[in-house]
Amino acid sequence: MTTMSRPVTLPAAAHSAEEAPDRRAEPLRAGILGGGFMGDVHGRAIRAARSVVAGLASSTPESTAVAASRIGAERALTPDELLADPSIEVVHVCTPNATHAEYAARALAAGKHVVCEKPIGTTLAEAERMAEAARASGLVTAVPFVNRFHPLTREARDRLAEDPGAVTTVLGSYLQDWLLEQGDDDWRVDATTGGPSRAFGDIGSHLVDLLEFTTGERIVSLRAVTGRLHATRAGRAVATEDTVAAVITLSGGGIGTLTVSQVAPGRKNALALEIAKPTASYRFEQEDPEVLWVGRRRGSELLLRDPDQLHADGRRLSIVPAGHALGYQNAFDAFVADAYAVIRGEQRPGLPTFEDGLRAARVTDAVLASAREARDVPIP
Ligand SMILES: NC(=O)c1ccc[n+]([C@@H]2O[C@H](COP(=O)([O-])OP(=O)(O)OC[C@H]3O[C@@H](n4cnc5c(N)ncnc54)[C@H](O)[C@@H]3O)[C@@H](O)[C@H]2O)c1
CATH class of the missing domain: 3.30.360.10 (Dihydrodipicolinate Reductase; domain 2)
Structure with a gap:
């Protein structure tokens, strides 16, 4: 399992495991690529996981500004700025399919965990390269097969x-x-x-x-x-x-x-x-x-x-409780919460x-x- 890029500062008094900081309480800093339908869905799920949409990048400066404001991102960025930002720990790729492989590969190369929309590649060969890059990186990767x-x-x-x-x-x-x-x-x-x-x-x-x-x-x-x-x-x-x-x-x-x-x-x-x-x-x-x-x-x-x-x-x-209907966004929130728990080093069965x-x-x-x-x- 991977470690997060953010350094952990132990308080001076924390000598025992009981006193060590509880990393589960820490928000992750996420970046979203793509400000369409799924950018919104991922943005809501990131906030539900008590984490931060630190940056958003879409296709043009204008569409990025609109989506960043709607989704509540801290900053409107270009894709290059987002992928190079050392404070962003996890990148959500929510762009058209043909861009997934390159964005995911660049995010992994920059040491970031990746949540990439399906299909992860447009061809089998591309998907194979992505899976190989994920294995080699030791970072957490997740694909929103949300019906799970x-x-x-x-x-x-x-x-x-x-x-x-x-x-x-x-x-x-x-x-x-x-x-x-x-x-x-x-x-x-x-x-x-x-x-x-x-x-x-x-x-x-x-x-x-x-x-x-x-x-x-x-x-x-x-x-x-x-x-x-x-x-x-x-x-x-x-x-x-x-x-x-x-x-x-x-x-x-x-x-x-x-x-x-x-x-x-x-x-x-x-x-x-x-x-x-x-x-x-x-x-x-x-x-x-x-x-x-x-x-x-x-x-x-x-x-x-x-x-x-x-x-x-x-x-x-x-x-x-029973009778209080759950739906698509709730399932999506659960997916991102599980992905983030795994990034923090916890076990979550069934994360795609x-x-x-x-x-x-x-x-x-x-x-x-x-x-x-x-x-x-x-x-x-
Ligand atoms: N898991 C699910 O339940 C689910 C549901 C719907 C869609 N998806 C997937 O999510 C992805 C996005 O779908 P969508 O419905 O949100 O599409 P969309 O068209 O609504 O949004 C795509 C966004 O990406 C932006 N974009 C386009 N090219 C870009 C680039 N090169 N760099 C940065 N931004 C770029 C567009 O401006 C737009 O904001 C697709 O891969 C799709 O298969 C998954």
Whole structure:
């Protein structure tokens, strides 16, 4: 585990471990790269972790000033200034995908811990280089696979782990509609800024991570097809996919399907994952995260989040009592709090790292290869 760059000054009277300063109470100084949707989400989570947004850098001085003020950053900086600032201990990369690898590598080289948005790289080779740089640095890296931080996905994971059987089937889908119309456009549509996979790299990666995290199994092979609703958007030819369907095989021999779309009318952020073992099935829906469906041959139930009924990790993430609904930002806050605890040298099970980002890149690469070559693709 790494040490923080900030020196620790022991008070003169602190001779025993009991009197040593409690580092858990110290705020970290964070820098955010990118002042869009996720810059805001990360900024709120950093403050919730009782830490400081010491600097923010976005694409232009004007947009940086607006975002820094909105997010409450101490200073509006350029990306170069932020990465060179010795007082910034952790860098959050919240920019378009094609910039992640360079920013993360520079932050690690400067001795800073890195929270990097998914996908960590736009290609498998880039993700491999990032994971290698993370290993070599000894610093903490984290990737916001945020669905791991809902109390009920942790609960599903604990219950699945207690069940000795292998997974039999998986039914996974992640559906959105914000790119439904031909006039809908975004940097993600363009492969040069978003990467060669759009729908799967953007949201399918969350589905894969949650599936492998909750089951403890791996996707060992898949067969995928991709679709594109609009051949052009904003007058440009589109090279990235709107939809993906994949048939998967798991390490325990189970099978399943994953359906991903950014053009599904009426679906906003509908991640749904249903996992079946011979004794029970579990279904989680991201838009209704306070409920876990537990299916049984006899006696199925809707498990409402109630700390009294949850295993330790689900209880830990239940920061308010039953009936006081938790959602996306709360899960994100929990992710950043865990990342910061690990930076401070504490243990936090289930923190997604660059190794998990690499894993998502590997599966995304297999999806594109399978669709392109119309064949089953094994995943190491
Ligand atoms: N983990 C999650 O739940 C989640 C959810 C949404 C998006 N994301 C990821 O977060 C990242 C950002 O997505 P977003 O929705 O916030 O996008 P966005 O378009 O809302 O924001 C991107 C920001 O980056 C700035 N920017 C662009 N190029 C830059 C550069 N070279 N240097 C500095 N700033 C630059 C833009 O001005 C903008 O402020 C993406 O990688 C995306 O995949 C993750």
